[in-house]
Every structure is written in C-alpha cells, then in structure tokens.
Amino acid sequence: MTGKIVGIGIVAVALIAGAMIYYLQEYAFYNEVTLASGDTGKNAVQIELVSLVSGQPEVIPTDDFQGIDSDSSPIRFRACFTIPLSDAMLTETYQVYVHPEPLTGPDWFSCYDAKAIGRALEQEKAIAFLSHENIHSGVDRVIAVFPDGRAFAWHQLNETFQEKAPFDAQSAD
Numbered sequence: 001m002t003g004k005i006v007g008i009g010i011v012a013v014a015l016i017a018g019a020m021i022y023y024l025q026e027y028a029f030y031n032e033v034t035l036a037s038g039d040t041g042k043n044a045v046q047i048e049l050v051s052l053v054s055g056q057p058e059v060i061p062t063d064d065f066q067g068i069d070s071d072s073s074p075i076r077f078r079a080c081f082t083i084p085l086s087d088a089m090l091t092e093t094y095q096v097y098v099h100p101e102p103l104t105g106p107d108w109f110s111c112y113d114a115k116a117i118g119r120a121l122e123q124e125k126a127i128a129f130l131s132h133e134n135i136h137s138g139v140d141r142v143i144a145v146f147p148d149g150r151a152f153a154w155h156q157l158n159e160t161f162q163e164k165a166p167f168d169a170q171s172a173d
Contacts, residue, residue, distance in 0.1 A: 100128035
C-alpha cells in the first residue's frame with residue numbers, strides 16, 4: 001500500500017512540474033510590445049530596416065502591429081505587421097539578410113507562423129531584411145516581407161555565436 005502512495009505522489013509531482021514548465025515556456029515571461037510613437041517606453045519598439053546607403057537602421061512605416069517580447073531571453077521577440085512598401089523599393093534601399101532562420105513562437109501568438117515564414121523564404125516567396133544588427137550582443141533583428149505587404153520580425157543569433165571550425169595547424173603554415 002505504501003508503494004502505491006509513493007508512486008502516485010511521484011506521478012503527481014511529475015505532472016505538476018510538467019504543467020509548470022509548459023506554462024513558463026509558453027506564457028509566463030512574454031509581454032506585449034507596441035509601436036513606439038514619440039515616447040519610447042520599455043515595451044515600445046520601432047520597426048526599422050538597415051539602409052544600403054548609410055548602413056544605419058531607418059524607421060519604416062508600419063500598420064496593424066502585434067508584438068511580443070520577453071526580458072528572460074534576447075531571442076523571444078516576435079512581431080507581425082504590414083508595410084506599404086514594394087519589394088522592389090525594399091531590395092533597392094535596404095540590406096537583405098543572407099541566412100534568415102525564423103524561430104518558433106508560442107502557440108497562442110497565432111499571427112506568427114515560423115514554419116510558414118521559413119518555407120516562404122526558402123521558396124523565395126518572401127524576402128528577409130536586416131532590421132537591427134546586434135540589437136542585443138550576438139543577436140540580430142530580422143524582418144521577412146511578403147509581396148502583399150505582410151511582414152514578420154524575430155530575433156536570431158548572428159555569426160558571433162555560431163560554431164567556429166576547429167583550428168587546423170596545417171593551414172597555419
């Protein structure tokens with residue numbers, strides 16, 4: 001009888017711990033962010049793209065913005081919005097991002113679908129642009145833009161944190 005009670009206790013603790021971990025990953029640390037207009041508060045962001053001419057981020061016009069972020073990790077930022085700029089104008093004016101890898105977001109943030117964005121980028125049905133290099137140390141903000149004006153933003157690790165090839169003594173000669 002004591003073994004059953006201990007077993008039930010272990011299973012109950014495991015279920016509670018699993019539920020808590022799920023909640024912490026999906027809901028606990030996310031905050032809604034808004035577009036900055038004039039006063040930039042803690043949860044206000046600007047949507048920018050890096051200019052080919054100046055090499056600096058420039059604010060672009062944005063509508064229908066929805067965004068989330070978290071203080072617990074620099075790569076939890078996700079946003080969905082629309083922009084009125086054409087693909088031709090964007091590619092001639094702003095820096096294209098070479099290796100975009102949309103990161104998945106929480107299921108409840110339904111406007112952002114990393115798998116669909118990734119497929120569209122692979123099939124060249126969307127174009128990725130650099131929004132802000134090193135927005136956090138080793139993290140870039142990337143924006144994918146579709147021809148119909150839909151756009152999606154996320155943070156991803158840049159080459160700073162990518163694995164380096166091991167030192168080859170023969171190539172040093």
